Amino acid sequence: xxxxxxxxxxxxxxxxxxxxxxxxxxxxxxAEFRDKVEVEARTCLELCEKENLxxxxxxxxxxxxVMAQATNEKVLARIEELVGGAA
Amino acid sequence: MLNGxxxxxxxxxxxxxRAFDDGTLENxxxxxxxxxxxxxxxxxxxxxYHDRAIFKYRLMALLGVSVEDETDESKSLAAYYAxxxxxxxxxxxxxxxxxxxxxxxxxxxPDAKVVSTPNCRGCFARPCxxxxxxxxxxxxxxxxxIDQSLCIKCGKCITACPYHAxxxxxxxxxxxxxxxAIRKNEHGVAEIDFAKCIFCGKCFAACPFAAVMERSQxxxxxxxxxxxxxxxxxxxxxxxxxxxGKIEQLLTACAKAGFGDVMEVALGAEKTTEHETxxxxxxxxxxxxxxxxxxxxxxxxxxxxxxxxxxxxxxxxTPSPMVYARELVKAKDPDAKTVFIxxxxxxxxxxxxxxxxxxxxxxxxxxxxxGRKIDVIACEPWPIxxxxxxxxxxxARSCGVTDxxxxxxxxxxxGFKLDAKQINGIDRKTSAMVKLYAAGKMPVNFLEVxxxxxGCQNGPCSLA
Numbered sequence: 001x002x003x004x005x006x007x008x009x010x011x012x013x014x015x016x017x018x019x020x021x022x023x024x025x026x027x028x029x030x031a032e033f034r035d036k037v038e039v040e041a042r043t044c045l046e047l048c049e050k051e052n053l054x055x056x057x058x059x060x061x062x063x064x065x066v067m068a069q070a071t072n073e074k075v076l077a078r079i080e081e082l083v084g085g086a087a
Numbered sequence: 088m089l090n091g092x093x094x095x096x097x098x099x100x101x102x103x104x105r106a107f108d109d110g111t112l113e114n115x116x117x118x119x120x121x122x123x124x125x126x127x128x129x130x131x132x133x134x135x136y137h138d139r140a141i142f143k144y145r146l147m148a149l150l151g152v153s154v155e156d157e158t159d160e161s162k163s164l165a166a167y168y169a170x171x172x173x174x175x176x177x178x179x180x181x182x183x184x185x186x187x188x189x190x191x192x193x194x195x196x197p198d199a200k201v202v203s204t205p206n207c208r209g210c211f212a213r214p215c216x217x218x219x220x221x222x223x224x225x226x227x228x229x230x231x232x233i234d235q236s237l238c239i240k241c242g243k244c245i246t247a248c249p250y251h252a253x254x255x256x257x258x259x260x261x262x263x264x265x266x267x268a269i270r271k272n273e274h275g276v277a278e279i280d281f282a283k284c285i286f287c288g289k290c291f292a293a294c295p296f297a298a299v300m301e302r303s304q305x306x307x308x309x310x311x312x313x314x315x316x317x318x319x320x321x322x323x324x325x326x327x328x329x330x331x332g333k334i335e336q337l338l339t340a341c342a343k344a345g346f347g348d349v350m351e352v353a354l355g356a357e358k359t360t361e362h363e364t365x366x367x368x369x370x371x372x373x374x375x376x377x378x379x380x381x382x383x384x385x386x387x388x389x390x391x392x393x394x395x396x397x398x399x400x401x402x403x404x405t406p407s408p409m410v411y412a413r414e415l416v417k418a419k420d421p422d423a424k425t426v427f428i429x430x431x432x433x434x435x436x437x438x439x440x441x442x443x444x445x446x447x448x449x450x451x452x453x454x455x456x457x458g459r460k461i462d463v464i465a466c467e468p469w470p471i472x473x474x475x476x477x478x479x480x481x482x483a484r485s486c487g488v489t490d491x492x493x494x495x496x497x498x499x500x501x502g503f504k505l506d507a508k509q510i511n512g513i514d515r516k517t518s519a520m521v522k523l524y525a526a527g528k529m530p531v532n533f534l535e536v537x538x539x540x541x542g543c544q545n546g547p548c549s550l551a
Contacts, residue, residue: 015331
């Protein structure tokens with residue numbers, strides 16, 4: 001199966017509004033999921049303009065699903081769901 | 088650290104930059120509070136209307152307008168905007184006091200006191216009663232009660248209670264202020280006594296209601312750029328690790344954002360080191376028993392000037408890295424305008440004295456980069472002629488100045504000894520300590536003082 005792709009927006013807007021805290025996510029993924037998930041820090045995904053600035057920081061899953069006001073807990077929970085669903 | 092206050096401040100800054108660049112700021116300003124809190128949305132305060140009112144004051148502060156000077160409540164943000172001489176007229180854009188308290192945002196926190204909570208089990212041992220030096224605690228109806236007229240808030244009962252039943256309530260701004268300059272006025276609203284204030288910015292960082300606001304020069308800088316003035320970004324050494332990427336990449340990001348030239352203030356720090364070391368050696372030769380204290384932290388210089396008259400003669404006369412950086416810029420291009428970019432509130436007061444044209448915080452720089460879609464990490468490193476000395480780049484850390492002076496002195500005089508002490512953060516305790524030093528009890532000959540614990544890198548306007 002394809003790896004689940006997690007893109008963390010590290011554009012300056014998201015960085016200022018909380019993405020700085022998301023950088024540790026890769027280390028927090030449970031060991032059993034690690035080979036099923038690919039975390040990537042991206043330059044601005046331009047979601048803060050298309051969606052809403054107050055929704056930053058943004059994270060995108062598998063290139064389409066957008067999560068606003070992302071936190072480590074929310075992202076990890078979603079990764080777990082996605083891995084569970086794909087298994 | 089990010090929290091609700093920093094989030095909204097940064098969001099408003101980014102919105103201002105975007106609207107400014109779109110040419111719609113004047114029209115949009117009064118819409119922003121409503122956009123952020125439409126009716127039926129979830130309010131952060133009592134209701135969306137209160138939230139909107141505070142957003143308006145916050146936007147005023149971002150326009151550089153003094154919140155305290157408001158005379159007409161019905162005046163729109165567009166009117167304030169139109170009034171300022173963005174075209175480069177005669178307005179003195181430098182804020183007189185870098186901080187102001189927004190009265191309607193202040194929660195008027197109840198005075199600090201030590202109180203017993205329902206966690207009290209009315210135990211048999213009663214360590215609170217036995218440990219209270221003022222006999223202020225009694226047990227009434229199986230619960231400890233503290234007589235506030237006797238309590239001296241020493242906190243012995245708090246540590247003694249095994250149930251963590253006794254707590255100290257606090258007024259965060261008053262607790263954070265090292266000099267007692269912020270107090271509630273007769274209306275119960277916090278007010279800064281500017282005769283005492285050293286602009287360390289600790290109240291600004293501490294207030295959970297974000298009622299202490301920094302008077303910004305953000306729009307002044309945007310307007311100057313638009314007028315085509317040559318602005319030189321002088322990046323403080325504390326910039327390291329504030330943004331993703333290296334300092335050289337941040338310099339490129341600033342150039343892309345519209346600054347005419349960029350430089351690291353650490354180049355100025357090299358000159359500070361050179362002159363401060365020479366000054367120290369000279370002072371020691373004149374009087375081996377004397378001592379000298381550092382001059383690069385503006386909050387410390389303000390503390391000495393306003394509260395420690397006994398130390399005035401001991402503060403190094405060497406200018407700060409910012410001042411030398413300004414000289415370097417002006418030597419190259421006398422017409423250039425200088426913009427200091429750092430994590431510091433007090434630098435705004437120093438800039439006013441030392442003829443630096445503008446000061447931006449890292450947050451404000453971040454907002455400009457965000458608004459103009461510049462990612463530091465995606466920038467090429469700026470072709471600097473040479474990187475600043477590592478000891479100069481280290482100025483933003485506690486012990487950094489001491490280390491730089493010691494390295495410089497030992498290179499000139501082998502075996503040079505420096506008897507140094509560092510004050511790593513000014514708070515009530517350390518300022519009481521330096522008061523003792525000022526009264527003639529100085530234990531060393533070189534005293535480095537940084538108002539922020541850990542140094543400038545943890546300044547009140549730092550991002551990390």
